[in-house]
Amino acid sequence: MLLIPFIRANKDLVLARLAIKNFKQPELLDEVLELDKKRKSLQQEQDDLLAEANSLAKEIGLLFKQGQAAAAEVLKARNSEIKEKTKELSVLLNDTKQLLHDKLVEIPNLPHESVPPGKQASDNITVHQEGEIPVLPKNAVPHWDLISKYDIIDFDLGNKVTGAGFPFYKGKGARLQRALINFFLDEAVKAGFQEVQPPLMVNEDSAYGTGQLPDKEGQMYTIGADKLFMIPTAEVPITNIFRNVILAEKELPVKTTAYSSCFRREAGSWGKHVRGLNRLHQFDKVEIVQVAHPDNSYELLEEMKSHVANLLRKLGLPFRILKLCGGDMGFTSALTYDFEVYSAAQQMWLEVSSVSNFESFQANRMKLRYKDANGQIQLAHTLNGSALALPRIVAALLENNQTDDGINIPETLQDYTGFAVIS
């Protein structure tokens, strides 16, 4: 959520930045500013009336104490009138506030000044690429064939028990999952992130706090009877730890990591390029989140970027880093880097991580602040990144490391898997 005083003071800048995100409703800005004006004047009117009512009530109390009941009755009558007026006003005021809020939350975050313009994924800019594209044997096959050949992941079983996109991991496949989770978590902890195990369902306030609501309600599984949502990412419960929190400046940055299963309905995005592990309704991910001081949030973003790059390096996967263009960025993000690994049998780049700085957008929405050296309360910055999401990593590992004798496990992982080859 953007700050209204900022919009008021920098309208042209805001419009220009939103254009980079291909924002289609510039008129919302004026509506917001108008509504805010209206809100202020209604509030002023209301406050004045309340002030009068308050002082009258005090007088009435005094008069009763002095036994001047008749005089008190006169004031009571007057106060009743005021009360009627404030009742009407408060309805109007609340409606205005609600409307203002509804409009405000429809305005996306401003992209950072370095964000390139663009409409879709093809306009993203590759800022880094490393690792050798593997040369596969002639008879190489995509991971969905490998997993049935070695019987390590079972989609049919998932279909039977739950539905499409909810596979079973079996034997060495399950063990590989566990290995990756432990590896990613250990690396995050080494990098200074505190490990937590979050709830896998969140309430409305939390879904709202990180921006899933009201925008992306259809992407989450809902537990209707209890008004809960299955988390689409651990970002939601972790970031919401800090909802309505005022931190001391010296506590920043706060670094938190969590492994969780993630649940996504992926409504409408089911199509041809989503075979096998490429897109699932339930998948595992290790997430890293930072609450940062605005002065160094972009340094921390670079740090997180290096962390993720290092994980991919250790797994020996060829990868590239994209800086997302305005049109491909998320609603809440100011700057996002996507990480893609090359999955050699599919001959496709698969997105495995997204690392973003949200600046104060989420913080404003969830009232996450810190007290600076002068005792002033300021909005903090929030950042997060996947480090990493498992299924596509598994897909690339399987495809890139396949041999006639089986699938080789990267050395780094062998301590965790306890085996070197899936055969």
Added chain:
RNA sequence: GGAGAGAUGGCAGAGCGGUUGAAUGCGGCGGUCUCGAAAACCGUUGUCCGUCAUUGGCGGACCGGGGGUUCGAAUCCCCCUCUCUCCGCCA
């Protein structure tokens, strides 16, 4: 799931329906004292909105959340949420 108790400022803990934004203690901050520290003493110490104003004044809101009664509610009533105790069930 059944029965009962409760939810107050960073924490602990008071609070007859009327100068209570809220006693008191602890903690935090500033000061006196000290070579320094501790102790002691003095002062200070919430958030949000608005408004004027050179880091201050004034007005309004907030005592789990939402409604209600009243001239006036932390204090009375209703609903919701959560916590605790006992019983039942259970990984």
